[in-house]
Every structure is written in structure tokens, then in C-alpha cells.
Amino acid sequence: MLQLPESKARMKTLVSVDESYELCRHLIAKYSTTFYLSTLLLSKEKRPAIWAIYAWCRRLDELVDGPASAITTPETLDLWEQQLESIFAGHPLDNFDVALVDTVQRFPMDIQPFRDMIAGQRMDLYRSRYETFEELYLYCYRVAGTVGLMSTAIMGLDTSNNTAPWYREQQPHNPTEEEIALGIAKQLTNILRDVGEDARRGRIYIPLEDLARFNYTEQDLFDGIVDDRWRSLMRFQIARARQFYRKAEKGISYLASDGRWPVWAALMHYSGILSVIERNDFNAFTKRAYVPQWRKLRSLPVAWMRSQVL
Ligand SMILES: CC(C)=CCC/C(C)=C/CC/C(C)=C/CC/C(C)=C/[C@@H]1[C@@H](COP(=O)(O)OP(=O)(O)O)[C@]1(C)CC/C=C(\C)CC/C=C(\C)CCC=C(C)C
Numbered sequence: 001m002l003q004l005p006e007s008k009a010r011m012k013t014l015v016s017v018d019e020s021y022e023l024c025r026h027l028i029a030k031y032s033t034t035f036y037l038s039t040l041l042l043s044k045e046k047r048p049a050i051w052a053i054y055a056w057c058r059r060l061d062e063l064v065d066g067p068a069s070a071i072t073t074p075e076t077l078d079l080w081e082q083q084l085e086s087i088f089a090g091h092p093l094d095n096f097d098v099a100l101v102d103t104v105q106r107f108p109m110d111i112q113p114f115r116d117m118i119a120g121q122r123m124d125l126y127r128s129r130y131e132t133f134e135e136l137y138l139y140c141y142r143v144a145g146t147v148g149l150m151s152t153a154i155m156g157l158d159t160s161n162n163t164a165p166w167y168r169e170q171q172p173h174n175p176t177e178e179e180i181a182l183g184i185a186k187q188l189t190n191i192l193r194d195v196g197e198d199a200r201r202g203r204i205y206i207p208l209e210d211l212a213r214f215n216y217t218e219q220d221l222f223d224g225i226v227d228d229r230w231r232s233l234m235r236f237q238i239a240r241a242r243q244f245y246r247k248a249e250k251g252i253s254y255l256a257s258d259g260r261w262p263v264w265a266a267l268m269h270y271s272g273i274l275s276v277i278e279r280n281d282f283n284a285f286t287k288r289a290y291v292p293q294w295r296k297l298r299s300l301p302v303a304w305m306r307s308q309v310l
């Protein structure tokens with residue numbers, strides 16, 4: 001179980017930078033094999049930095065989502081925020097933070113996306129419904145769009161894409177919106193895949209305005225009713241998520257070349273979850289939509305081709 005660190009006063013000597021990256025590597029490999037495998041396609045310098053970011057995000061998410069979430073309060077997140085400030089000031093307070101301090105020094109990045117993610121996790125402490133898509137979008141930006149901004153700071157951009165004559169007059173394209181779009185698409189996908197699990201915890205992320213549009217009630221959702229109203233509602237949600245994937249795809253060619261393959265691979269895997277939901281006749285309540293390992297492996301050469309030519 002992940003825990004907040006002991007208080008500063010009781011802090012023991014921290015591990016070395018290498019040992020800390022190893023802790024982060026273990027954490028990502030344990031929680032998310034697919035993310036972990038995608039990071040192996042990155043250069044040796046960038047890979048551990050992504051692990052450090054992942055570990056910070058995952059530990060934060062576990063505070064509000066994991067087994068110890070019952071004892072997480074807004075004050076816990078205040079503490080986490082103070083710890084973040086300390087990381088950016090160069091002072092790690094626990095063994096995982098040692099790697100992140102090294103990462104933010106080697107790959108200068110803005111602290112704001114990290115603060116925004118804490119704000120997103122805070123929303124999970126007091127909200128279990130979203131009235132409109134605009135409200136849900138803010139949540140998705142905070143808990144997932146921010147990951148795009150953090151990761152791109154490490155993966156880097158390749159400005160040689162901006163050398164065509166028509167760029168001379170303009171600012172080079174900065175793919176911030178596309179970076180965020182991939183996080184949004186991924187989060188919308190998570191929401192559709194986990195709809196049953198979330199309902200069992202009393203949570204509904206699908207905007208209530210959408211439920212109303214398809215004449216589907218909260219009670220129907222808690223009862224796991226799969227009928228034509230539900231199928232139409234899900235088709236609508238899936239189409240929306242795919243719009244964000246399409247937007248994200250347009251930004252990948254602006255990434256430094258070693259980042260394009262892993263990002264294509266990750267994108268194809270997440271968007272594949274939507275197709276599995278369709279194949280399951282939209283029954284996300286009792287059938288967990290997952291992409292089998294062989295299919296993920298099969299998509300790697302296609303992801304590579306796309307990373308070379310698109
Ligand atoms: C130009 C362009 C397209 C650039 C690409 C930018 C890029 C690499 C974007 C990555 C976007 C992305 C993969 C976002 C992940 C979002 C995510 C998984 C959010 C999860 C939130 C809470 O959701 P929930 O509780 O429903 O999920 P679980 O069931 O608990 O999983 C998060 C859990 C927040 C915490 C996020 C993470 C732990 C993921 C961090 C991932 C990385 C740092 C790796 C990204 C790197 C690559 C190579 C794809």
C-alpha cells in the first residue's frame with residue numbers, strides 16, 4: 001500500500017538517485033505493464049524520467065483511489081502539495097521523490113500541471129457527479145491532460161517539422177492541445193471501461209446531461225441496464241473520445257523522434273479499449289474491456305510505421 005512519507009523530523013537517510021529510479025521502475029511495472037513496455041521504446045535518458053513522473057502520479061491517485069483512500073482528507077492533499085513544492089525546490093522528502101528531483105532538474109518543466117493534477121484528485125474527494133461535459137472536461141484535464149504536458153517536457157519536441165516556407169511567417173506549432181487531448185481521450189476511455197466499478201462506489205463520471213439526452217437514469221446505471229438507450233449513450237461517448245484521439249494523432253509528429261513510437265503504441269492500445277467495449281455489445285458493467293497482450297504486440301509494427309510516416 002502506498003503511504004505518504006514519514007514526517008520530515010523522523011525522516012531517515014534517503015536512497016541514492018539510482019535506487020530511487022529503480023523504485024519508480026518497480027512501481028510502473030507493477031501497476032501498468034503496458035505503460036512500462038511503452039517507456040522501453042524511449043531513449044535511456046528519458047525512460048527513467050517518465051518512470052519518476054508515473055510514480056508521482058500513481059502515488060497521488062492511490063491516495064484518493066487506493067485501499068487507504070478512506071483516510072485521505074483535503075489536508076492529506078495539502079501535505080502532498082507542500083511536498084511537491086519541496087521537490088521543485090530541490091529537496092526530496094521521501095525515497096520516490098529523489099528521482100523526481102533529479103528529473104525536474106534534468107528536464108526543466110513547469111510545476112503548474114502537477115498542481116493541477118492535485119486539484120483534479122481533490123475533485124474526487126468531494127464530487128461524484130458531473131452535470132455537463134464542460135465540467136467533466138476540467139476533471140479530465142486535471143487528472144490526465146496534465147500527464148501529457150509533464151511527459152512532453154521529457155520526450156521533447158522536434159522543431160524540424162516547422163521548417164516549411166509557410167512557417168517562416170508564423171510561430172512554430174506548439175502541440176500543447178494535442179498533448180492534452182491524448183490525456184483527455186485516455187481518461188474518457190477509462191471512464192467508459194470502469195463505468196460499472198465506479199457505479200459500485202456511487203460514482204458517475206458520464207455527464208448527467210448525456211444520461212438525460214438518452215433518457216437513461218442514474219438508477220438504470222446503478223442497475224447495470226444494457227438496452228438501446230444505453231447503447232446509444234455509449235456510442236455517443238465513444239465517438240467523443242475518438243475525436244480526442246484524432247486530435248492527439250495530429251500532434252505526434254511534433255514530438256522528438258524517439259517519443260513517437262511509444263506514444264503511437266500507447267494511443268493505439270487505449271483506443272483499442274473502445275473497440276472492445278463495442279465488441280462486448282457495450283456491456284461495460286459485467287465484462288471488463290481489455291486489449292489482450294498478443295493484440296498489443298501485433299499493433300507495435302503498425303505503431304512504428306505510423307511513427308515513421310505520419
Ligand atoms: C503531442 C502528443 C500527442 C503528445 C503525447 C503526450 C503524452 C505522452 C500524453 C500521455 C497522456 C496519458 C497517457 C495520460 C494518462 C492518463 C491517466 C492514465 C490518468 C489516470 C488518472 C486517474 O484515472 P483513474 O483513477 O480512472 O485510473 P486508474 O484506474 O487508477 O488507472 C490517472 C491514474 C492519473 C495518474 C496518471 C498516471 C499514473 C499515468 C502517468 C503516465 C505516464 C507518466 C506515462 C505516459 C507516457 C507515455 C510514453 C504514453
Ligand SMILES: [Mn+2]
Nearest residue numbers: 061062065066
Ligand atoms: Mn485511479
